[in-house]
Amino acid sequence: MLFAVTVFISAFLLFLVQPYIGKFILPWFGGTPSVWTTCMLFFQVALLGGYAYAHVITRWLKPAGQVIVHVLVLGAAIVFLPAIPDVAWKPPDPGEPTVRILLLLLATIGLPYFVLSSTGPLMQAWFSRRHPGRSPYPLYALSNLGSFLALIAYPVAVEPALTRPDQGWSWSIGFGVFAVLTLALGAIMFKHRDDPAAAATAPDDDHGGIPTVRPLHLALWLLFAACGSVMLLAVTNQMTQDVAVIPFLWVLPLGLYLLTFVVCFSGRSWYSRPVFGAALVLAFLWELVLISMGSAASLLHQIVGYTTMMFVVCMICHGEVYRIRPKAKHLTAFYLVISLGGAVGGLFVALAAPRLFTSFMELPAALVACAVLMMAVLLIDARSPFADGRWRPAWIVLLGVFLYLGYNNVTKILDFERNAVSISRNFYGVLGVFDQARATATDPETGRTFTVPAYRYMRHGRVNHGLEHADPARRREPTAYFGPNTGGGLILSRHAVDRPREIGIIGLGAGTLAAYGLPGDHIRYYEINPDVERLARADFHFLADCRADCVVALGDARLVMENEPDRNYDVFVLDAFSGDAIPIHLLTREAFEIYLRHLRDDGVIAAHITNTHVDLRPVLWEIAEEFGLETAFITNEPDMANLIGKADWMLMARHAAPLEDPAIVAAIDQRGRDPRVARITPWTDDWTSLFGVLRILQRHPPESPAAPASGVMNR
Numbered sequence: 001m002l003f004a005v006t007v008f009i010s011a012f013l014l015f016l017v018q019p020y021i022g023k024f025i026l027p028w029f030g031g032t033p034s035v036w037t038t039c040m041l042f043f044q045v046a047l048l049g050g051y052a053y054a055h056v057i058t059r060w061l062k063p064a065g066q067v068i069v070h071v072l073v074l075g076a077a078i079v080f081l082p083a084i085p086d087v088a089w090k091p092p093d094p095g096e097p098t099v100r101i102l103l104l105l106l107a108t109i110g111l112p113y114f115v116l117s118s119t120g121p122l123m124q125a126w127f128s129r130r131h132p133g134r135s136p137y138p139l140y141a142l143s144n145l146g147s148f149l150a151l152i153a154y155p156v157a158v159e160p161a162l163t164r165p166d167q168g169w170s171w172s173i174g175f176g177v178f179a180v181l182t183l184a185l186g187a188i189m190f191k192h193r194d195d196p197a198a199a200a201t202a203p204d205d206d207h208g209g210i211p212t213v214r215p216l217h218l219a220l221w222l223l224f225a226a227c228g229s230v231m232l233l234a235v236t237n238q239m240t241q242d243v244a245v246i247p248f249l250w251v252l253p254l255g256l257y258l259l260t261f262v263v264c265f266s267g268r269s270w271y272s273r274p275v276f277g278a279a280l281v282l283a284f285l286w287e288l289v290l291i292s293m294g295s296a297a298s299l300l301h302q303i304v305g306y307t308t309m310m311f312v313v314c315m316i317c318h319g320e321v322y323r324i325r326p327k328a329k330h331l332t333a334f335y336l337v338i339s340l341g342g343a344v345g346g347l348f349v350a351l352a353a354p355r356l357f358t359s360f361m362e363l364p365a366a367l368v369a370c371a372v373l374m375m376a377v378l379l380i381d382a383r384s385p386f387a388d389g390r391w392r393p394a395w396i397v398l399l400g401v402f403l404y405l406g407y408n409n410v411t412k413i414l415d416f417e418r419n420a421v422s423i424s425r426n427f428y429g430v431l432g433v434f435d436q437a438r439a440t441a442t443d444p445e446t447g448r449t450f451t452v453p454a455y456r457y458m459r460h461g462r463v464n465h466g467l468e469h470a471d472p473a474r475r476r477e478p479t480a481y482f483g484p485n486t487g488g489g490l491i492l493s494r495h496a497v498d499r500p501r502e503i504g505i506i507g508l509g510a511g512t513l514a515a516y517g518l519p520g521d522h523i524r525y526y527e528i529n530p531d532v533e534r535l536a537r538a539d540f541h542f543l544a545d546c547r548a549d550c551v552v553a554l555g556d557a558r559l560v561m562e563n564e565p566d567r568n569y570d571v572f573v574l575d576a577f578s579g580d581a582i583p584i585h586l587l588t589r590e591a592f593e594i595y596l597r598h599l600r601d602d603g604v605i606a607a608h609i610t611n612t613h614v615d616l617r618p619v620l621w622e623i624a625e626e627f628g629l630e631t632a633f634i635t636n637e638p639d640m641a642n643l644i645g646k647a648d649w650m651l652m653a654r655h656a657a658p659l660e661d662p663a664i665v666a667a668i669d670q671r672g673r674d675p676r677v678a679r680i681t682p683w684t685d686d687w688t689s690l691f692g693v694l695r696i697l698q699r700h701p702p703e704s705p706a707a708p709a710s711g712v713m714n715r
Contacts, residue, residue, distance in 0.1 A: 002188075003127045006181040007139050010119035011146030012153075013174050015258070017083060017109055018043055019154045019251055020167045025104060027585030027685060028090045029097045030528045030556045033240040034427045036250050037233055037350045038098050042105045043113070044229065044339070044346035050117025051339040055332035058125040067186040070122065074179055077111040081175060084108070084168035090559060096427055098350070112175055119182070121335040126189050128331070136331060144261040151251035151258065163686035213326050218337055220377070221321055225341025226348070227369045228317035232257045233349040234362035235310040239302060241429060241461045248690065252303070253310055260314040264322045271319030273384075276312055277374065277398075283309040284367055284405035291412045309363075313370045320377055358423045359416060359430050364409035371402035421456070422539055428529040432459045433539045435470070441640060450641045455479070458510045458535060463577065465532075466510025467643050468540050475541045478515040479643040481575075481610055485667065487634035487649020488573060491606045492516035494661050496570040503548075504569040504598065506557040506586065507576035511536045517548025524567065525550065526557035526576075558591055567598040575608040587616070588683045592623050596654075604659070605629075605652040615693050620650045622682040632659045635669045 022039045029035045053073075057066045089104040091097055120143045124136035158167060210217065235253045263270045286305050293301070326334050353362050378384045379395065386395040416432075417423055423432040438454040454470035457480075467479040482488050492503070493516055500520035505513055508527040517523050523546065527533055533552050537543055543550050553560050557576065561567075572595055576583050585591060595605060609616035617633060624631045632651040638644060653659055680692035 002181065002185055003123055003130075003139065004142055006178070006185055007120060007123050007143050008146040009174070009178050009181065010116045010123075011143040012150040013171065013178060014113070014116040014119075014150075015147035015254075016150040016154060016158070016174075017113065017171055018254075019151070020158070020164070020171060021083070021085070021105065021109060022250065023159070024085055024164050024168075025089070025101065027558065028556075029101060030428065031583040031585045032428050032528075033237050034098075034350075034354075034429070035101065036240065037237060037346075038101045039105065040233055040236075041343075041346040041350040042102050044343040046110065046113045047117040048336070048339040048343040050114050050119075051121055051332070051336040053114070054118040054120075054122040054125065055336045058122065058332050063126075063129065063189050066122075066126075067190045070118075071183065071186055073111075074115055074182060077115045078176070078179060080109065080111050082168050082172040083112060083175075084165055091556075093555065098427065116175075116178070117339075119178075121332045123185070125332055126185065128329075130189070138266070140335075141262050141265040144258045144265065148255050148258040148262060151255040154251060155248045160687065160689065165686075210324055210326055213330050213333070216380070217324050217326070220324060220373070221334065221337040222341040222344065223369075223373055224317040224321050225338045226345040227341075227366055227373060228257065228260075228314045229342040229345025230349055230362055231310050231313040231317075231366040231370070233346065234360070234366055235306045237349070237360060238306055238363060253307055256307055256311050257314050260311065260318045264315065264318040271315060271322070273319075273374075273378070276316050276319065279312040280316060280367070280371060280374070281401065281405065283312045284371075284402070284409065287364060287367060287409055288405070288412065291409065306363075309367070313366060316370055316374055320374070323381075354425050354427065358425045359413050361410070361413060364406060364413065367409065368402070368406035371399075371406065375399045375402065422535055424531045424535070426529070426531055428531070429461055431529070431531050431535060433457070433535055434459060452640050453643065455643055456539065458532075458540070460532075460577070465507075465577070466512045466536075466540070466542075468510060468512075468542065469643065476515050476545050477642070478512050480512060480645055481608060481647035482512045482515075483636070483639065483642070483644030483647075485636045485639070485644065486647045487632075487636075487651055487667070488513065488575070488606050488608055488647070489516070490634065490661075490664050490667060491571055491604050491651055491658075492573075494663060495604055495658055496602075501570040502568055502600075503571050503573070504567060505573040505575065507574075508532050508536055508552060509575070510540045511542035511546075511550075513573060513575070514542040514546035514548070514550050517546045517550065519547050521548035523548050523550045525552045526560055527552055527554060528556050528576075530554055558585060558594060561594050561598060564598070568600050568603075569598050570600055570603050571606060572599055572603060573606045573608070584683065584688050585685065587619055587623075588685050588688065589623065589626060590685045592627060596627060599654075601654060602658055603653070607650045607652065608647065609650055610646070610648045613694065614690060617648075617650065618680045618693055619683055620652065622680060624652050626682055629654060630656045630659055632664060632668050634664070634667045636667065 018039065022036050025039075026035050057069055061069065085104060085108045089100065089107075091100055120140060124139050127134075127136050127139060158170075162170060232253055236250060239253070240249050286309060290302065290305050321338065349362050375395070375398065378386045381387055385391055419434055421433040421435055423430070425431070433456065435456050436452075436454060439452045440449060441452050442449050453474075455467045456470060457467045458465045464480065469475055469477055469479065478484065478489055484490070484493060492513065495501075497518065500522070501518070503517070503521060503523045504526070505523065506526045508525045509532065511525075514523060533554065543552075574586065574595070576586050592605075599605065607616075607620055609620065621631065623629070629652045634649045634651065636644075636647060638646040651659055651664070659665075681687065681689070683689075
C-alpha cells in the first residue's frame with residue numbers, strides 16, 4: 001500500500017504541475033500554442049532524465065546506496081520550493097522564446113520535477129526487490145491513473161478554486177507529503193537491505209514479459225513511444241490554434257494519452273490489433289474530412305475528431321509496446337527507452353517540425369508512422385497471421401491502403417502550400433499569403449448572384465487575417481472585418497477626426513486598419529509575430545499607402561505597454577488572434593487596467609470579437625461593468641461584393657458621448673447585456689474559463705458570425 005500511495009501521489013503531482021506552470025507563464029510569451037508545446041518538451045526531457053537516473057542508480061548501486069543518493073537529491077529538490085516562477089523571467093524583447101521558456105522551467109521546477117519523474121521506475125524497482133515474483137507493471141498503470149486524475153482535477157477543481165500563487169503553494173505542500181512518503185519507503189529499503197529476498201534481483205516472472213531484450217525491441221519501444229508523443233503534441237497544437245490556448249484543451253488530449261497507458265498496462269487484453277487497425281483506417285479518413293472542411297469544421301467536430309484519432313494511434317503505440325514488454329529485471333531500461341521516445345517526439349514537434357515544415361505536417365506524419373510501425377510488427381511478430389510470409393498479398397494490400405491514405409493527407413496540405421504567394425512558419429504558427437481570383441457567388445438567403453472581386457489575403461492557421469483588393473485602384477479600401485459599416489470602421493472613421501489622433505492597435509494582420517489613418521494621425525501597432533510585419537510590408541499595401549504615421553512595436557502587447565509611458569490613445573483597437581484562438585491574457589481585468597491607463601478620458605476601446613466557437617460578449621460586459629464603462633455591441637451584414645464580411649465588435653468608453661454618434665447608434669445591435677447570455681465570472685490572470693462562452697454550450701447561442709460566400713473568411 002505504501003508503494004502504491006507514493007507512486008500515485010508522485011504521478012498526481014507530476015501532471016498537476018504541468019497545466020499550472022504552463023498557465024502561469026503563458027501570458028509572458030504571447031499566449032500561443034507553442035508555449036505549451038515548449039513546456040511539453042521540457043516535461044518529456046525531464047521525464048527522460050528522471051528515468052535515466054532511476055535506471056543508473058538501480059543498476060550500479062546497492063539498495064543502501066540508492067536510498068542515500070535519492071534522499072540527498074530529494075532534499076536538494078525541496079530547496080526549489082515554492083514552485084512559483086519569478087517575474088524576472090518575463091522576456092525583455094521579442095524573439096524566439098523557446099530557450100528562455102526552457103530555462104525558466106528548469107530554474108523553477110527542474111529538480112522537483114526530476115525527482116517526481118524518477119519515482120515510478122525507482123519505486124517499481126524497489127517493489128520488485130521487496131516482493132520478488134510479483135509483477136510491478138500494475139504500479140505503472142496506477143501511476144498513469146494518478147496522472148490522468150490530476151489532469152481532470154486541474155480544470156475542474158484546482159483552476160476555478162485557487163489563484164496561481166495559491167496553486168503553487170498547494171502543489172509545494174503536496175510535494176512535502178510526497179517527500180515524507182518517499183523517506184518512509186527509503187527507511188524500509190535501508191532496513192531490509194541485507195534480507196535474502198531483497199538482495200536478489202527480480203526473477204524471470206510469469207507475467208508475459210520477453211526474457212531477452214534485443215536491439216529490435218529497443219528500436220520498437222523507442223519508435224512507438226515517439227510516434228505516440230508526436231500525435232499527442234500535434235493534436236494539441238491543432239486544437240488550441242483554432243479555439244484558445246487554455247488548460248482544458250491541453251489536458252483533454254494529454255489525459256486520453258495517459259488513459260491509453262492505463263488501459264494497455266492494466267494487465268487485461270484491452271488492445272486488439274484488428275479492431276484498432278480498422279480504427280486507424282477510419283482515423284486517416286477523418287483527418288481527410290477535417291482538412292477538407294478547414295475552418296468550416298465545428299468545434300465539436302474538431303475536438304471529437306482529433307482526440308479520437310489521437311486515442312486510436314496511442315492505443316496502437318502503447319498496446320504494441322506492452323506486447324513486447326520485458327521481464328521485471330529490465331523494467332528501468334524499458335521505461336528509460338519509452339521516455340526517450342517521448343522526448344524524441346517532443347523534440348521533433350517543438351524544434352524540428354517548425355524548421356522542416358512550413359505547414360502543420362506533424363499530424364499526418366504521426367498517422368503514417370503509426371501505420372508503418374504497425375505493419376512492421378505484423379510482419380515480424382510470430383503471433384501475427386502475416387508472420388513468416390503468411391498472407392503476404394493481404395499484408396501488401398493493407399500496407400498500400402495505409403500509404404495511399406497517408407499520401408492523400410499529405411497532398412491536401414501540400415496543395416495549400418503550393419497555392420501560397422508567401423508562406424512561413426515560426427514559434428507563433430503557420431502564416432501564408434494567397435491570391436483569390438474573381439468569382440461568382442450566390443447569397444444562400446436571397447438567391448441573388450453577385451461577383452466577388454479578386455483579392456489577396458493573409459491566413460494564420462485556418463483563419464484569414466486581412467484582405468486587399470487586387471485592383472490597384474481599390475487597394476486603400478478597408479475590407480474583411482474592418483469595413484466602413486463595421487464597429488471598428490465606424491469608430492475609426494468618426495471619432496475625434498477633428499484633431500490629430502493617437503491610435504493604438506493590438507494585432508497587425510495585413511494592416512487593414514491603416515486605411516483609416518488621416519494626415520497627422522499616429523498609429524501604433526503591437527504585433528508579437530515578426531513574420532506578420534514582414535509579410536504585411538512585402539505583400540500588402542495598407543501600411544505603405546497609409547496617410548498617417550504608422551509604426552509597429554514588436555513584442556507581446558501587454559508586456560510592451562506595461563513598460564511604455566502613457567500614450568493617450570483616442571482609439572484603442574483590440575484585434576489579436578492567433579489562428580482563431582483567443583489570446584486570453586489580453587482579455588483579463590489586468591489587461592484592461594493597462595489599456596485604460598493608455599486611453600484618453602474621452603477615448604474608445606474597440607474590441608473585435610468575431611469568433612466561430614466562442615462568444616466573447618459576456619467577457620467584455622463583465623469587464624465593462626467592473627470598470628464602469630459604457631458599451632455598444634455592433635454587428636453588420638456582409639457585403640462580399642465589396643469584400644466586407646460579417647463582424648462582431650464591442651465598443652467601450654468611460655463616457656456615453658463617444659458612442660452617441662448617430663451612425664454608431666444606428667448600427668448598435670444590442671445596447672447593454674443580451675438577456676439570452678448568462679453571466680460569467682470576470683476573467684482575470686488567475687482565473688479564466690471558456691465553459692460559459694462556448695457557443696455549443698450556450699442555451700440560446702447567437703447566430704454564428706462565419707462569413708458565407710466563396711469561403712472568403714471565417715473566424
